[in-house]
Amino acid sequence: MTVTIYDVAREAGVSMATVSRVVNNNPNVKPQTRKKVFEAIERLGYRPNAVARGLASKKTTTVGVVIPDISNSIFAEVARGIEDIANMYHYNIILCNADKKKEKEIRVINTLLEKQVDGLLFMGGAVTDEHVQAFKTANVPIVLCATTDEQGTIPSVDIDHEAAAFDAVNALIQKGHRAIAMISGTLQDPANGYARFQGYKRALEQAGIAYDESLVRVGNYRYESGIEAMKYFLELKDTPTAVFSATDEMAIGAIHAIQDSGAKVPDDISVISVDNSRMASMVRPQLSTVAQPMYDIGAVSMRLLTKLMKKENVDDPKVVLPHEYISRQSVQPV
Structure with a gap:
């Protein structure tokens, strides 16, 4: 049977409110009590219900990421940058591959929004009217990652x-x-x-x-x-x-x-x-x-999204990162 917060409270000899404060890292719990609760959690194998916590706080601490081609190492590097910053700010990532197909991109966007993600990072090709319409139905921040929209109205991180x-x-x-x-x-x-x-x-x-x-x-x-x-x-x-x-x-x-x-x-x-x-x-x-700078594009995109999700001040929602010419052996003078 599923272990509940009630079971943990009974095992630790504390109230359910105290268990909730411990699970949510509330500082207003005595160290000795916190230790008892964690010991009870470990003995019982309790896992907090993320869905229930999300319903209560109206936040899921989850970000949806739409990636155009998961087999492409370029996008893998972007995803790494996204994940590193997401971990730093305690967000989980749902990564969805869209195969560079507009219909699948729209479907994935809507699926992620139905899952009540707190924000969305979109990596793809053309941002069409259909994409913009899907974004408009979202009640969460959207950041375009390694792409931009023609109107320049959606926050984005890219190069020139x-x-x-x-x-x-x-x-x-x-x-x-x-x-x-x-x-x-x-x-x-x-x-x-x-x-x-x-x-x-x-x-x-x-x-x-x-x-x-x-x-x-x-x-x-x-x-x-x-x-x-x-x-x-x-x-x-x-x-x-x-x-x-x-x-x-x-x-x-x-x-x-x-x-x-x-x-x-x-x-x-x-x-x-x-x-x-x-x-x-x-x-x-x-x-x-x-x-x-693919890693940086991912990292900066995620950081911009965290600011938007937390309603922090953003100086410029259109970020253009620098590129650099790397000379190797495949070019020589005529």
Whole structure:
């Protein structure tokens, strides 16, 4: 049978109110009494009912996190940052994978809200009207993590994706490259897709390099799509001397496609990307990339959410963290 607070009170010889104060870390309990209650809890194997406590306090100390792809190490790093700060502020995390599918994202958001979470962190692609409508029905704070909404009305933590892509492509241009291809993410994705594509185009324009549509292929962020895009570039009459990939995973696919063709990176083709996942330093040659501070994005997002949940003062609900170019072995001058 389930052990109740009444059983603990009887075992310890105290009132149920005293047990409640001990369980909720109320300081107004004598040390000797607190010790007796904890001993009774241990003997009986009592576990406080989180649901009941949540109903009483109208707080569940639980935060819902929607993650687009749990198998992607980039999002795993964000989740680690979220969890570390959540633990620091005594919040539990419910992590839900949405597979980068809008319908599933909306369903997961509504499910988490039905579970009475105290706040919600959303990592995903495009924040559509359907997402915004789901957020509006929530009576809890929402923070966008590693993404933003077009209107800029929802609190968020991210980097400047256009500037990050610009810096990556500009690094190639500074090495003398002019035939620069891009493996893009879907242009419906405002951050990893469209913004990085715009950064690519701006870098070319600023350097006086004409934009060539045939040098752009759209991938799905996966390793395999990087391979397919690179195979297409290798079959062009004028093979590009460098490739900019919107993500590390697609860039690694491109590197392997180049190597499988008998060409070399960076001797024949240079490759650069944005992310700086662990894979970037594991591939050979090591991948030059623009680093997103993924752990910090998760940690700062969770800290912002705690402030909103506690109704603390927030100076700026739109946080843009800095990025950094990491030079490795996959880029060399023409």
